Amino acid sequence: MTIERASELLASARTGLAMTGAGVSAESGIPTFRGEGGLWSRYDPVKVASIDSFLEDPAGYWRVARERGPAVLAARPNPGHIALAALEKAGRLVGVVTQNTDGLHQDAGSRRVVELHGSGRAVQCLDCGTRERRSEVQARLDVEMPPRCRACGGALLKPTVVLFGEPMPIPAVEEAFTLAKAADVMLVVGSSLVVYPAAQVPLKAVEAGAALIVVNAEPTPFDRLATVVIHGRSGEVLPQLAALLSAA
Numbered sequence: 001m002t003i004e005r006a007s008e009l010l011a012s013a014r015t016g017l018a019m020t021g022a023g024v025s026a027e028s029g030i031p032t033f034r035g036e037g038g039l040w041s042r043y044d045p046v047k048v049a050s051i052d053s054f055l056e057d058p059a060g061y062w063r064v065a066r067e068r069g070p071a072v073l074a075a076r077p078n079p080g081h082i083a084l085a086a087l088e089k090a091g092r093l094v095g096v097v098t099q100n101t102d103g104l105h106q107d108a109g110s111r112r113v114v115e116l117h118g119s120g121r122a123v124q125c126l127d128c129g130t131r132e133r134r135s136e137v138q139a140r141l142d143v144e145m146p147p148r149c150r151a152c153g154g155a156l157l158k159p160t161v162v163l164f165g166e167p168m169p170i171p172a173v174e175e176a177f178t179l180a181k182a183a184d185v186m187l188v189v190g191s192s193l194v195v196y197p198a199a200q201v202p203l204k205a206v207e208a209g210a211a212l213i214v215v216n217a218e219p220t221p222f223d224r225l226a227t228v229v230i231h232g233r234s235g236e237v238l239p240q241l242a243a244l245l246s247a248a
């Protein structure tokens with residue numbers, strides 16, 4: 001059975017690393033971008049989530065955020081996030097590199113979380129740099145569109161997420177590559193693995209000799225590089241994996 005094989009690999013891992021995409025949060029009620037029911041069937045991502053369109057029409061961006069924000073802010077970690085935190089606690093993973101911006105790994109108790117695409121839990125003023133909590137800004141979207149900085153008197157606020165056309169945060173990318181190169185087992189969960197440079201992380205790990213485990217609802221372009229591929233829901237597969245490991 002593939003889950004048994006994955007648990008054997010992780011049982012001997014000393015520098016195991018997880019990387020997650022939107023799929024790990026799907027069972028928390030946050031829609032993925034791609035795939036069935038994905039947001040991209042309803043919105044054009046380049047129109048909504050690029051820095052150029054944000055600057056051209058910030059109210060347009062924030063109107064989508066007003067619709068999408070409450071569900072994301074209210075989401076709770078699911079058994080997949082919780083299993084990853086348990087694997088870290090048990091020493092089978094050194095941490096998790098994530099493409100997600102929802103903060104659910106931290107809520108689940110993961111201690112080392114490398115956020116490649118920033119965090120949706122905060123917003124930042126594009127002029128003075130002052131940060132505010134996203135939840136506070138979310139609460140005033142009904143009366144203030146787009147929301148503006150209160151510290152400097154009116155510059156635009158942008159969530160601290162990486163939009164299309166923006167550079168990735170260099171420290172996070174460097175940390176992810178360092179962990180990947182040192183990893184003996186690389187566990188990728190809920191990522192379509194088509195967004196670069198994020199997909200480069202498991203590639204680096206494999207090149208450096210790591211065994212690759214892929215857990216995803218659908219096939220990915222990396223399945224052929226993997227030692228173990230498990231097509232399933234992360235909220236079901238990961239707790240089984242964690243249970244096998246703790247029983248071992």
Ligand code: NAD
Nearest residue numbers: 021022023026032033034099100101102190192217233234
């Ligand atoms: P993606 O949306 O491109 O792909 C998600 C993958 O997860 C798909 O291959 C899908 O088959 C799979 N999946 C769906 N439900 C699953 C489940 N229950 N268990 C396991 N797999 C499941 O996501 P991506 O590759 O992460 O790239 C899109 C970008 O969008 C990310 O970089 C991220 O920044 C951003 N995003 C973040 C969130 C979030 O923070 N939760 C949500 C949507 C998109």
Ligand code: ZN
Nearest residue numbers: 125128149152
């Ligand atoms: Zn400001």
